[in-house]
Amino acid sequence: MKYFRLLILLLLPITLHAQKIDTLNEVVVSGTSRPIRIRENPVAIIAVPARAIDRTVSSNIIDVLVQNAPGLQAVKTGPNISKPFIRGLGYNRVLTLYDGLRQEGQQWGDEHGIEVDAYNIHRAEVIKGPASLLYGSDALAGVVSLFPFLPQEKDGRLHGRILSEYQHNNGLIGNGLRLYSSNDRWLWVARGSFRLARNYTNKVDGRVYNTGFSEKNLSLTGGYAFTKGNIQVNATLYDNLQGIPDGSRDSLTRRFTKQVAEGDADDLKQRPIVPDAELNSYKQSPLHQHIQHYRLYTTQHYSPGKSVFDVTLGFQQNIRREYSHPTEPHQAGLFLRLNTLNYSVRWVAPILSNVELSAGIGGMLQDNKSKDATDRPIPDYRLADVGAYIYGKWRASGLTLTGGLRYDTRLLRGDTLHRNLSGISASIGATYALTEKISLKANIARGYRSPNLTELASNGLDPGAHIIYRGNKNFSPEFSFQQDIGFIGYFEGATAALSLFHNSIDNYIFLQQQVDHEGNPVTDAQGNKTFQYRQASARLYGGEASLDLQPADWGGVQWNNSLSLVIGSNALGPLPLIPPFQWLSSLGRECRLPKGWFSALYPRIEVEYHRAQDRYLKLYQTETYTPAYTLVNLSLETSIRCKPGRTLQVQLQANNLFDCAYQSNLSRLKYFEYYAYSSNGHYGIYNMGRNICFKLIAGF
Numbered sequence: 001m002k003y004f005r006l007l008i009l010l011l012l013p014i015t016l017h018a019q020k021i022d023t024l025n026e027v028v029v030s031g032t033s034r035p036i037r038i039r040e041n042p043v044a045i046i047a048v049p050a051r052a053i054d055r056t057v058s059s060n061i062i063d064v065l066v067q068n069a070p071g072l073q074a075v076k077t078g079p080n081i082s083k084p085f086i087r088g089l090g091y092n093r094v095l096t097l098y099d100g101l102r103q104e105g106q107q108w109g110d111e112h113g114i115e116v117d118a119y120n121i122h123r124a125e126v127i128k129g130p131a132s133l134l135y136g137s138d139a140l141a142g143v144v145s146l147f148p149f150l151p152q153e154k155d156g157r158l159h160g161r162i163l164s165e166y167q168h169n170n171g172l173i174g175n176g177l178r179l180y181s182s183n184d185r186w187l188w189v190a191r192g193s194f195r196l197a198r199n200y201t202n203k204v205d206g207r208v209y210n211t212g213f214s215e216k217n218l219s220l221t222g223g224y225a226f227t228k229g230n231i232q233v234n235a236t237l238y239d240n241l242q243g244i245p246d247g248s249r250d251s252l253t254r255r256f257t258k259q260v261a262e263g264d265a266d267d268l269k270q271r272p273i274v275p276d277a278e279l280n281s282y283k284q285s286p287l288h289q290h291i292q293h294y295r296l297y298t299t300q301h302y303s304p305g306k307s308v309f310d311v312t313l314g315f316q317q318n319i320r321r322e323y324s325h326p327t328e329p330h331q332a333g334l335f336l337r338l339n340t341l342n343y344s345v346r347w348v349a350p351i352l353s354n355v356e357l358s359a360g361i362g363g364m365l366q367d368n369k370s371k372d373a374t375d376r377p378i379p380d381y382r383l384a385d386v387g388a389y390i391y392g393k394w395r396a397s398g399l400t401l402t403g404g405l406r407y408d409t410r411l412l413r414g415d416t417l418h419r420n421l422s423g424i425s426a427s428i429g430a431t432y433a434l435t436e437k438i439s440l441k442a443n444i445a446r447g448y449r450s451p452n453l454t455e456l457a458s459n460g461l462d463p464g465a466h467i468i469y470r471g472n473k474n475f476s477p478e479f480s481f482q483q484d485i486g487f488i489g490y491f492e493g494a495t496a497a498l499s500l501f502h503n504s505i506d507n508y509i510f511l512q513q514q515v516d517h518e519g520n521p522v523t524d525a526q527g528n529k530t531f532q533y534r535q536a537s538a539r540l541y542g543g544e545a546s547l548d549l550q551p552a553d554w555g556g557v558q559w560n561n562s563l564s565l566v567i568g569s570n571a572l573g574p575l576p577l578i579p580p581f582q583w584l585s586s587l588g589r590e591c592r593l594p595k596g597w598f599s600a601l602y603p604r605i606e607v608e609y610h611r612a613q614d615r616y617l618k619l620y621q622t623e624t625y626t627p628a629y630t631l632v633n634l635s636l637e638t639s640i641r642c643k644p645g646r647t648l649q650v651q652l653q654a655n656n657l658f659d660c661a662y663q664s665n666l667s668r669l670k671y672f673e674y675y676a677y678s679s680n681g682h683y684g685i686y687n688m689g690r691n692i693c694f695k696l697i698a699g700f
Contacts, residue, residue: 176194307348313343378457538575566578604634648699
């Protein structure tokens with residue numbers, strides 16, 4: 001509780017010394033019925049605008065959002081694989097939406113990232129807490145909603161944007177192109193991007209073998225607006241070649257080794273050392289993933305009279321190949337093909353006596369098959385999912401009340417598994433404008449999540465994760481009961497927010513490492529560890545606070561701060577993959593220049609403090625202690641004067657400026673270790689070292 005007192009003490013001076021109200025630059029977010037201001041939404045939600053995304057340099061879009069959304073973290077497997085976690089919960093408990101369409105791409109896997117084009121995300125919203133009411137199963141912990149770019153100009157002219165970046169640590173080369181045009185009736189957007197990176201480096205491990213990647217993206221959007229609505233058709237293509245690190249090394253030199261044999265012929269202690277030329281190459285090794293994701297979907301909006309109808313229909317195909325056989329490089333160890341048909345219909349009733357009502361129905365049909373592969377950690381399955389909800393909002397005299405009810409049912413059919421699962425979700429919340437500056441919030445929600453097929457029926461090696469999974473077909477659905485309270489205040493030169501939560505989860509499913517009678521991990525010949533899914537009640541609590549200062553008399557100086565804390569436990573002890581206390585702070589100054597080539601300069605320094613994680617799942621050596629660390633980032637952004645209608649932004653940034661050697665407790669590479677003794681005293685793989693980045697954005 002000492003951390004809660006710290007959060008409150010940090011924010012009290014703001015409420016006591018605010019003298020007059022500032023212009024409320026409030027963000028309007030997508031709502032359940034109609035768009036709603038953040039200060040009127042009882043659910044903890046953060047909006048990340050395009051400017052913040054452009055100013056954040058990272059390897060993927062989830063890491064960009066982590067830097068801008070307190071309470072959002074990521075479990076990482078190298079630079080380009082980040083799984084979103086919200087308040088200590090992830091995997092199938094966090095639902096990712098792309099343009100309103102739920103992302104379906106084998107989310108159960110530890111090393112399965114988010115298949116989206118980072119250069120095409122214009123803005124994002126992060127919902128923290130159960131969102132099952134609106135989105136059904138898999139939104140138990142919250143939602144990460146990604147919105148691609150749509151043109152705002154209506155002049156019918158051709159516009160475009162070019163983005164190019166280079167990151168020196170892993171030699172990342174990234175380029176993106178966007179072309180678009182729109183008028184009062186028609187719009188179209190064409191986007192493409194390419195990113196290429198070699199192995200990243202840090203001062204403990206040197207270059208980390210097999211962490212490079214090559215990613216290509218292409219997308220098209222066409223839209224037509226008519227008198228009472230609009231329709232859009234969208235298509236996307238994602239293609240990624242991604243290395244599969246395993247962390248094997250020479251025991252004396254700690255240099256990385258590579259697997260060249262299989263089965264009994266593969267001796268971990270006799271693997272050859274990776275040559276420097278191969279460590280520094282952009283070429284993918286024979287052991288890699290190949291992920292392809294395709295989307296074709298339409299969104300339709302109709303406004304007949306005072307009612308509103310929104311219809312979404314989409315098809316996705318996710319193809320994942322993991323090549324894990326060095327003696328047969330063209331034989332996939334894992335080859336999964338997932339087809340998903342998504343559908344949803346929402347009706348928004350006319351506003352009557354300050355009451356807004358909406359109702360909807362939605363779900364998906366899935367077919368997942370294992371193709372020509374040697375490992376089958378999950379059986380083939382078919383899934384049918386449908387849910388219906390009703391939601392209401394009432395506003396009067398500064399008070400906003402919201403609430404709703406939803407019922408979901410899921411039919412899951414596999415080779416040896418037949419389950420019918422269902423659950424009820426509900427939510428009720430209120431916001432109250434205590435003053436014209438401060439809003440108070442409270443929300444109570446019940447969330448529902450159906451176990452995924454991996455948790456129910458996995459029984460084999462996932463070669464990309466280097467984990468042998470064991471499921472349990474008798475698992476029950478998870479149900480959460482969460483309470484949130486908070487406030488948000490807008491003042492002259494300052495914005496402050498505080499959000500506290502308590503979450504109880506029945507039938508919580510988690511992974512636990514298996515050990516033998518001597519306490520040693522159960523492994524196969526290649527050192528792949530065995531993990532068993534378990535189920536028990538769990539409890540999580542914590543909160544986030546933010547304070548952004550920009551007083552008029554500071555001459556354009558901005559000081560932004562955020563704190564976040566999560567504590568999670570069950571009967572066996574702390575829950576796995578819980579982030580430690582974090583403090584993020586950035587200090588920058590916006591300088592407007594009246595003359596010369598440069599129209600603006602924005603120098604900024606960022607500090608990330610991550611407290612030591614001494615609350616971890618010690619049972620069966622599932623997790624280990626993680627020391628504290630502090631990272632410092634330095635950046636300089638400038639805008640260059642161009643002809644009317646053209647813009648040019650240049651950014652230079654140094655991440656991890658002092659080349660800190662650290663391991664995040666949410667990094668899976670921390671546990672890629674095969675020896676009980678290390679010659680240099682370091683175990684596992686460390687995170688990325690100093691990374692100097694250059695980014696250029698040109699608009700026309």
